[in-house]
Amino acid sequence: MPVTGNASSGTNRNAEKYQRILDAAVAVFADKGFFNSRISDIADRASVADGTVYLYFKNKEEILMTAINTAFDAFMSHARTEVEKLPSPAQRLRRLAFLHLNALGSNRNLAVVFQMELRQSTRFLSEFSHHHMVEYLRLVRAAIHEGQASGVFRRDLSEKIAANCFFGALDEMVTSWVLSAHEYRLSNVAGSVVDIFLNGMQGGGNHAVAPKAIP
Amino acid sequence: MPVTGNASSGTNRNAEKYQRILDAAVAVFADKGFFNSRISDIADRASVADGTVYLYFKNKEEILMTAINTAFDAFMSHARTEVEKLPSPAQRLRRLAFLHLNALGSNRNLAVVFQMELRQSTRFLSEFSHHHMVEYLRLVRAAIHEGQASGVFRRDLSEKIAANCFFGALDEMVTSWVLSAHEYRLSNVAGSVVDIFLNGMQGGGNHAVAPKAIP
DNA sequence: TACAACTGAATGAGCATTCATTCGGCGGCG
DNA sequence: CGCCGCCGAATGAATGCTCATTCAGTTGTA
Numbered sequence: 001m002p003v004t005g006n007a008s009s010g011t012n013r014n015a016e017k018y019q020r021i022l023d024a025a026v027a028v029f030a031d032k033g034f035f036n037s038r039i040s041d042i043a044d045r046a047s048v049a050d051g052t053v054y055l056y057f058k059n060k061e062e063i064l065m066t067a068i069n070t071a072f073d074a075f076m077s078h079a080r081t082e083v084e085k086l087p088s089p090a091q092r093l094r095r096l097a098f099l100h101l102n103a104l105g106s107n108r109n110l111a112v113v114f115q116m117e118l119r120q121s122t123r124f125l126s127e128f129s130h131h132h133m134v135e136y137l138r139l140v141r142a143a144i145h146e147g148q149a150s151g152v153f154r155r156d157l158s159e160k161i162a163a164n165c166f167f168g169a170l171d172e173m174v175t176s177w178v179l180s181a182h183e184y185r186l187s188n189v190a191g192s193v194v195d196i197f198l199n200g201m202q203g204g205g206n207h208a209v210a211p212k213a214i215p
Numbered sequence: 216m217p218v219t220g221n222a223s224s225g226t227n228r229n230a231e232k233y234q235r236i237l238d239a240a241v242a243v244f245a246d247k248g249f250f251n252s253r254i255s256d257i258a259d260r261a262s263v264a265d266g267t268v269y270l271y272f273k274n275k276e277e278i279l280m281t282a283i284n285t286a287f288d289a290f291m292s293h294a295r296t297e298v299e300k301l302p303s304p305a306q307r308l309r310r311l312a313f314l315h316l317n318a319l320g321s322n323r324n325l326a327v328v329f330q331m332e333l334r335q336s337t338r339f340l341s342e343f344s345h346h347h348m349v350e351y352l353r354l355v356r357a358a359i360h361e362g363q364a365s366g367v368f369r370r371d372l373s374e375k376i377a378a379n380c381f382f383g384a385l386d387e388m389v390t391s392w393v394l395s396a397h398e399y400r401l402s403n404v405a406g407s408v409v410d411i412f413l414n415g416m417q418g419g420g421n422h423a424v425a426p427k428a429i430p
Numbered sequence: 431t432a433c434a435a436c437t438g439a440a441t442g443a444g445c446a447t448t449c450a451t452t453c454g455g456c457g458g459c460g
Numbered sequence: 461c462g463c464c465g466c467c468g469a470a471t472g473a474a475t476g477c478t479c480a481t482t483c484a485g486t487t488g489t490a
Contacts, residue, residue, distance in 0.1 A: 038479060040438095040480095050437080050439095051437055051481085051483080052437070054480090055435075059480075119330070119334045120250070120331065120332070120334070154416055154417070157407055157411060161388070161408065161411075162416055164387045164388055165411050168383040168388065168390075171386075171387060173376070173383065189376055192372055195372065196376075196377060197380070197411065197415060198415045199415040200413045200415030201369055201377055201412060201413050202367065203368075203369040254445080265446090265471080265473095269446095274446080275446070433490090434487105434488095434490105435487085436485105437483105437485085437487090438486105439482105440484100441480105441481085444477105444478090444480105446478105448472105448475075448476100449471105449475100450471105450472105451470105451473105453468105454467105454468105455467095457464105458465095460462095460464100
């Protein structure tokens with residue numbers, strides 16, 4: 001019900017134009033930040049008149065919300081499908097990490113909006129957090145829980161804390177990538193992140209190159 | 216010297232008032248977000264006239280910057296001193312994690328500003344990132360590097376990625392704490408985070424609460 | 431002609447910043 | 461010692477600008 005996107009009014013206008021405005025908005029927000037973006041910037045970029053924007057969206061904030069929600073929903077339903085296919089908790093986490101980094105790594109503008117704009121106010125973030133982040137974390141936590149239940153993951157660590165670490169590590173990889181001038185494929189680091197999460201920097205001995213502690 | 220804080224002009228006015236304005240600003244920013252905060256909100260909260268704010272700070276942005284830089288500088292110099300005292304990389308990371316969570320966990324308003332407002336625009340963040348985050352990460356990376364050199368940490372993982380994971384995990388703990396209604400001592404989770412970072416969820420056989428690196 | 435989609439100039443609210451004015455304390459002078 | 465006049469901090473109303481949003485009018489199509 002909230003934020004489906006299309007403005008209240010009657011007839012369902014041009015879907016292509018709708019998308020064009022949304023994409024333009026994401027690009028502009030990514031470039032200048034939500035509060036420094038003018039509606040006219042978005043309209044210009046979408047090659048549309050200022051007023052037209054209001055035929056498709058109730059207001060500026062709704063544009064941001066729609067962009068975020070749409071992208072997130074797409075990600076979540078994809079992630080859920082993919083994760084279900086996999087049998088082991090470790091594999092599931094590995095896939096989630098890849099999907100997470102791949103989704104954002106494929107669209108820098110969107111990544112900027114997620115990493116920066118989404119967090120510009122406690123209100124936005126806690127709202128988002130409430131509706132969406134929680135869903136994502138549920139997926140992570142489920143995998144962790146399962147792993148703990150079946151004994152492949154340690155049980156002496158809080159599932160919640162572990163899930164936050166997992167998410168936080170990935171999230172930071174995205175931020176770092178967004179801020180980095182250097183071009184690299186974000187999803188390539190997924191493996192390392194999961195590796196650290198599962199095996200730790202001290203390596204626990206079950207690793208090829210991992211050196212044993214000093215005798 | 217960027218952002219020392221005190222407005223350009225001559226005499227160094229009332230230090231107590233300066234601090235009062237800064238604290239008020241942090242509180243207001245935390246509450247409403249930078250862009251939604253009016254100077255008059257800050258002035259009101261500091262029990263000062265609107266114009267007075269401009270006797271101490273050049274503009275709104277400078278207030279934010281000063282607050283952030285001051286807090287960060289204090290943290291960094293403290294962290295450096297503390298870390299130097301410790302001999303092992305693992306201990307150093309442990310201490311850093313504690314200091315990080317303790318610093319923000321002791322001042323919710325400041326934490327909100329760091330977790331939210333600081334990231335509201337690529338510009339702010341990349342500026343900050345350049346001057347400060349890098350310094351902090353250098354400390355983390357130094358410890359990791361050292362650990363890898365001495366063989367207690369795996370060498371098959373990128374120092375940079377590992378440092379980002381470490382930071383990201385802590386950062387997410389802070390965000391989660393900020394958004395959480397529940398009251399808990401943030402610094403209490405430092406141990407678990409470091410534990411996961413060092414030993415991983417699969418544990419590598421070392422399940423003690425405080426794992427010793429060297430037998 | 432009728433109707434929907436679109437346009438973009440006009441409106442007006444919100445707010446950072448300025449600055450003419452007030453006020454309190456201090457040093458010099460009678 | 462007490463009074464005067466100055467200085468600069470503090471004030472807060474006024475200014476001016478920046479947009480988000482609206483809406484009267486235009487365009488195009490059935």
